[in-house]
Amino acid sequence: MCNRDMVTVLFPHLAAVEIEQVDRQDGQIRVVARTRGDPVCCPSCGTATGKVHGYHRRRLADRPVDGLPVVIELRLRRLVCINLDCARQTFHEQVPGLAGRYGRRTAGATALVIACALALAGRAGASLLATIGLLLSRTSVLSTLMALPEPPSTVPAVIGVDDFAIKRGQRYATIIIDAVTHRCLDVLPDRLGVTFAHWLQAHPGVQLICRDRSAAYAAGARDGAPQAVQCADRWHLLNNLSEAVEKLALAHRGCFRDIATGQGRDEGPTVRRTRSRYAAIHALLGQGVTNNEIARRLHLALNTVKKYARAPHVEQLIGGSKRGATLVDPFRDYLRSRRAAEPGVTVWALLREIKSMGYQGGSTLLYRYLGQGRAEDAPAPPSPRRVASWIMTDPAHLSPGRTTRLQEVLDCCLELKQATEHVRTFADLLTQRQGHRLDDWIADVRAGDLHPLRSFAEGLLIDHDAVVAGLTLPYSNGPTEGVVNKIKLLKRQMYGRAGLALLRKRILLTIARN
Secondary structure, eight states: OOHHHHHHHHOGGGTTEEEEEEEEETTEEEEEEEEOOOOEEOTTTOOEEOOEEEEEEEEEEEEEETTEEEEEEEEEEEEEOOOTTOSOOEEEOOOTTTOOTTOSBOHHHHHHHHHHHHHHHHHHHHHHHHHHTOOOOHHHHHHHHHTSOOOOOOOOSEEEEEEEEEETTTEEEEEEEETTTOOEEEEESSOOHHHHHHHHHHSTTOOEEEEOSOHHHHHHHHHHOTTSEEEEOHHHHHHHHHHHHHHHHHHTGGGSTTTTTSSOOOOOHHHHHHHHHHHHHHHHHHTTOOHHHHHHHHTOOHHHHHHHHHOSSGGGGSOOOOOOOOTTGGGHHHHHHHHHHOTTOOHHHHHHHHHHTTOOSOHHHHHHHHHTTTTTSOOOOOOHHHHHHHHHSOGGGSOHHHHHHHHHHHHHOHHHHHHHHHHHHHHHHHHTTOGGGHHHHHHHHHHSOOHHHHHHHHHHHHTHHHHHHHHHSSOOSHHHHHHHHHHHHHHHHTTTOSOHHHHHHHIIIIITTO
16 A cells, blocks of 8 residues: 555545645644645635635644644635625635634544543543543533534423432432433423423423422423323332331331230330330320420420420330341351250350351351340341331242241231232232222222321322323333433532533433433
8 A cells, every 4th residue: 555545544534635745743743735726616606716815724633643643734725706796805715524614623533522522521531532642621622512502302292300419409400301212302400390381381292291299390290281191100109108108117016026926025124214205205295285394394305305296106216126137147046956955065066067057257256146145036026117118019029938027017917917908909000000990099098097008198189190190101200210310420420510501411412312
């Protein structure tokens, strides 16, 4: 391959000009080129002309070669328009596809800067470009990014809306996406219903809006697009139901505290003091005594009295077992039976035996475990949160051991058994898309005496139409939550130093293309 052919291969974008010289000097590659001298059309009247008024040079940064910067020194003509009626007398010659008017970089170099800016933003993008041989400041990278036009988009019939934190707990913004293609449509500067309503009014044509249980978005959708169907997200419905079940399990934790032994266990002094204090405080509250007076009579802090007064059940104030799982737990039954058969067996003998069975811990842990009497104790009762998770889990996905323990809990507590039936009925409504049965389910729950579930059911009535749509239609707000996850990655890349304008630009230009 001759030198001219090699230059053509390395610089195919310079095919429209004549390359006069390629050399390497001062740590960069310099390409000297000129235009071919063909007639050029006037940009005003379109008359072709080859009459030269003068020459000028442009220096263009090109894509690096072998890690070295490339500079193109291009000689261009200033031409005279031969049309005497044209308002433009002279004009500068341009090379189509090489660089834009007043540009300092070629189209290929600009595309490389844009790719790094979209992926890494300013400082990190400039560092990567410097590594490959294109030297730019972080502000130049950001300026190139901010100058990009936003992708054109038509408003789809189905959208998803959700909020994300700009500064957690202080500032939030709203993301709107196409719920079918998952493409980002817009980013709003806050999460107010009024702002969302204005966006909907400016973008008519939305037929269905997927959202969470937010009252602000519900009001914004109702005001901005009254013709649209609102669809509540199914995950949020299940999450709200799980919170109600956990509150119910917490209120009835006394029913299953002793299911491991089948009989009452001795309560420690802390538990006895809590029960006595709770009874005394609520007895005085029943007599109409104020919190301040109760605190004075019982010699308690006012916040302590308020905490006891707010608790509807004493079980909410009694903590569960603080003992966590240990490496000895799988061998508890063996240790119990072995010590019962031979009371004088040494700890070292037990250590050798359970090590042969797969025990990975040391002797200190075993000494402490046996000294605390945990080998003789029955397993601690499950926590209310654990019981709630068992109730909310599909029975087909529960292990046999957890199924047995859940049944023991339900046998001890009629209220939790009723709640489990309601939960599984609601799960059937959700999985089988039977939103028309929601009213019957709500009526059944409200007819009972399970207060947390009744509150949940009455909350569904407030958002009734959206909940029915969520239980019937195949759409959900899951894609919007996925976009919010990607936004968190963009935020972490910029270390929280970027403003909403830059974050919005990257969201629309990166997530929109994925």
